[in-house]
Amino acid sequence: MKLRKILRRGLVFASCIIATGCTTIEPWVKPYERQNLADPIMAFSKAPVSDNYLHHVHQAREGARGAEGSAGGGCGCN
Template sequence: MMITKLTALMLLLMMAATLPACSTVQPWERGNLAKPQMALDPHPLQSSLRAHNYGSREAAAGGNAGQGGGCGCY
């Protein structure tokens, strides 16, 4: 019975921790969230180029768009 109480308490704590994430964003706060520093990937073109170069050098199958043979081509 102690395990179920502990499990219920942990579940309740996890739910309480995720509730603030469901808040709405006010119009005057959207400017702060639109800043480049807030992006998950602040440099998407650079990241794409690095992933392409890495895949071309390694010539390994991965989750990238395409793999080359080491020459940098698809």
């Protein structure tokens, strides 16, 4: 009896989770708000070009390529 009650609650919970996957997803950032995020003050660093180059050199020297988006390859002299 108790097991049946637990299974029923689990089934209701699972169906609620599955049903929420069918909803439409609206973007959190509206198109007219994207200009605020493209502002240079929102950048992660003050020198993105040199940071990207140093990241590329570090990846080439360590031999560890990740999914950070660094381009190129080889010895790091690009």
